[in-house]
Amino acid sequence: MRDLPETIDPPEHDEAGAHMETSVPTAGPDTPVSELFERLRGQRFKSAATVFVTDTDDRLLGYVRINDIIAGHDGTLADIMAPAPEAVTPEADQEDIAALAMRLDMISVPVVDDAGRFVGAVPPGELFRILREEHFEDLQHGAGISPHEDGPAASLHAPLLDRLRRRLPWLVFGLLASSLVTMVMVGFEEALAANVAVAFFVPALVYIAGAIGSQAVSVSVRALAEEKIAIGKLLRDEMIIGLGIGVSLGVLAAGGVQLVFGDALLSLAVGLAILGGGAVSAVVGFALPWTFDRLGADPALGSGPVCTIIQDAASLAIYFLSVSVFVM
Structure with a gap:
């Protein structure tokens, strides 16, 4: 039961060393639970949610949550401890910490050095901060906002010109690439002139394409964060889901167009x-x-803006081609 030594080199903002606490309760596997409970009385730790069990060389053997100790037990820590979970090093990225905590349902993530010796733990409060920060970063990436070197929260307080510089590049790209959508509209000018009702459904088609694409981007980015996920299988699943959503919404939309406009061919074009x-x-x-x-x-940075351009152009091209074949 001791304060573990602080790391020598100052850790980076997004490394485990920046989030871990060294003042945590530790004990050997042969320590009686009743004795440990008495030893914990009157002591104050920076994080006491978990007691980490180590050997004489400080190597991590397992852990015991504080509620299991309070419940009382006649044996030793070796009898009630959970096996040593996966641990991170002080240099580990905070994204890996968050993924490990969620995957193994951990309330404190142990930190070990290169030799496997226990040096501290990332406590529950820091885990919540990391999860919030990673979520904020994902939202920024999805919007095409370049990450800030001091973390996503720092971007809220950065100078105005700095914030402008981080947000503008992908939007400029989107503005230039939107000419592709304009070209699609111009290419089917005759269809729009021949039947004004054709233009009524353009906003809905663009919205539906954007919503489906945004969902798929989110699934893909999350899948890439999980090393054991088979991307090929998920891609096949997304194709099936996309077709299922398209069929369902297409039938609903076609039925609505037919009900309001009484135009079966236009309904077919919208549905397709x-x-x-x-x-x-x-x-x-x-x-x-x-x-x-x-x-x-970065798989998240810019995926949203680029995907928006591609899916808008594709959905409108399919729509106007269908209109040209069935309506005109």
Whole structure:
């Protein structure tokens, strides 16, 4: 039961060493539970949610949650401890800490040095901060906002020009790439002029494509964070889900168009556009972060803006092609 030594080198903001506490309760496996309970009385630790069990060389053997100790037991810590969980090093990225805590349902994540010796733990309060920060970072990445070197929270208080610089690049790209959508609209100018009702459904098609694509991007980014996830299987699943969503929404939309406008061919064109656009959006939204990752780029950064352009152009092209075939 001691305060563990502090790390020598100052850790980076997003490393485990910046979040861990060294003042944590530790004990040997042969320590009687009743004795440990008495030893804990009157002591104050920076984090006491978990007692970590170590050997004489400070190597982590297991852990016991404080509520199990309070419950009382006649044996030793070896009788009630959980086996040593996976641990992180002081240099581990905070994203790995959050993933490990969620995967193993841990309230404190142990930190070990290169020799496997226990040096501290990331306590519950810090885990909540990390999860909040990672969530904030994912939201920024999905919007195409470049990360701040001092963490996402720092970007809220950064100078105005710095914040502008981090948000503008992908939006400029989106503005330039939106010419692709304009070209699609111009290419089917005759269809719009021939039947003004054709234009009524453009906003809905763009929205549906964007919503499906955004969901697929989120699934893809989360899948890439899990090392054991089979991307190929998930891509196949997203294709099936995209088709299922497209069929469901296409039938609903076609029925609504037929009910309001009484135009069966226009209804068919709208239904096919939603079906095709949904399938394309699901595949593109899922595959784009995966492609970024394979190219060595951040899979989340910019996926949203790029995906939006592709899926909007694709869904409108499918729509106007359907209109040209069935309505004109």
